[in-house]
Amino acid sequence: MHPGPLFDISNGYTEEHWKWDADTKSPAAQLSSCQQVVCFHTDPVTESEGTAGVRGTKGFTQGEHYWEIIFVEPPYGVSVMTGIGTKKAPLHAGNHQYINMLGMDCEGWGFSYKGTIWHAGQQRKYTKPFYDKMTVIGVHLNLYQGTLTFYQNGKNLGVAFTNLDKIREPLYPIVCSTAPETELQLGVRRCRFISLREQCLYTILQNLEDKINIDNLPLPVTIRGQLKEF
Structure with missing residues (x-):
C-alpha cells in the first residue's frame, strides 16, 4: 500500500465512505467483507468466461470527487478498466465476450491499463500502458467543470473526458476486467463542495x-x- 493520498486533498476535501455495491455487480465479481476489494473471475475451473464489472454504492451529481484504485496484482489480458458510468452501464458480458466494457456505449467513460480511454464505443490513445503491481490510479471527477481526469502513481495524466456536467443522472465509480484473478482495492475517497x-x-x-x-x-x-x- 502506498503511504498516503496521491491527490492534493488539503483544500477543503472531506472523506467519503462509499464502497463496491454487493447488489450491483457481475456474478464473476467477488467482494471482500468490507466491500473495498473486488476480485474478478476467481473460479479455478472456468477462470474467465467474459468481462465482469462492479459499481460503487454512491452516484455523483454535484461537486468534486476523487478516489483511488489500487492494482493489487499486475494487470494483464484484454482489458482491465477504471472509470465511471450511469446506472445503465453494463456490468457483465458472458459467452467469452472479452471486451472494453466500460465505454462500449454512451453510458460509460473508461480508462484501460493499455493506455486508451473509451466512450460511446470509440477509443483514444491517452497515455502509456502500465503493467506494474500496486499501480495506483486516481480518478478525479469534477462536476463543476464537467471533467474526468486520471492520475497514475501521483502523476496527472490530463483531462480524459469533458462535458460530464451535462449528464443529467448520477455517475458511479466502476471497474471491470476480463482477466482471471484481477484484484482491485479501493484507496482514498474524498469529495469537495464549493457552495x-x-x-x-x-x-x-x-x-x-x-x-x-x-x-x-x-x-x-x-x-x-x-x-x-x-
Whole structure:
C-alpha cells in the first residue's frame, strides 16, 4: 500500500465512505467483507468466461470527487478498466465476450491499463500502458467543470473526458476486467463542495441513518427535495 493520498486533498476535501455495491455487480465479481476489494473471475475451473464489472454504492451529481484504485496484482489480458458510468452501464458480458466494457456505449467513460480511454464505443490513445503491481490510479471527477481526469502513481495524466456536467443522472465509480484473478482495492475517497448550500446538504446526509426516509424529516419541502437530488 502506498503511504498516503496521491491527490492534493488539503483544500477543503472531506472523506467519503462509499464502497463496491454487493447488489450491483457481475456474478464473476467477488467482494471482500468490507466491500473495498473486488476480485474478478476467481473460479479455478472456468477462470474467465467474459468481462465482469462492479459499481460503487454512491452516484455523483454535484461537486468534486476523487478516489483511488489500487492494482493489487499486475494487470494483464484484454482489458482491465477504471472509470465511471450511469446506472445503465453494463456490468457483465458472458459467452467469452472479452471486451472494453466500460465505454462500449454512451453510458460509460473508461480508462484501460493499455493506455486508451473509451466512450460511446470509440477509443483514444491517452497515455502509456502500465503493467506494474500496486499501480495506483486516481480518478478525479469534477462536476463543476464537467471533467474526468486520471492520475497514475501521483502523476496527472490530463483531462480524459469533458462535458460530464451535462449528464443529467448520477455517475458511479466502476471497474471491470476480463482477466482471471484481477484484484482491485479501493484507496482514498474524498469529495469537495464549493457552495455553502452544497456543504450543508452534504453534512445533513452524512449524519442521517441509512434507513431514514427523507420525506419524514422535519424540514421544509424545498430542502427535502434538494436532499433527494443531492
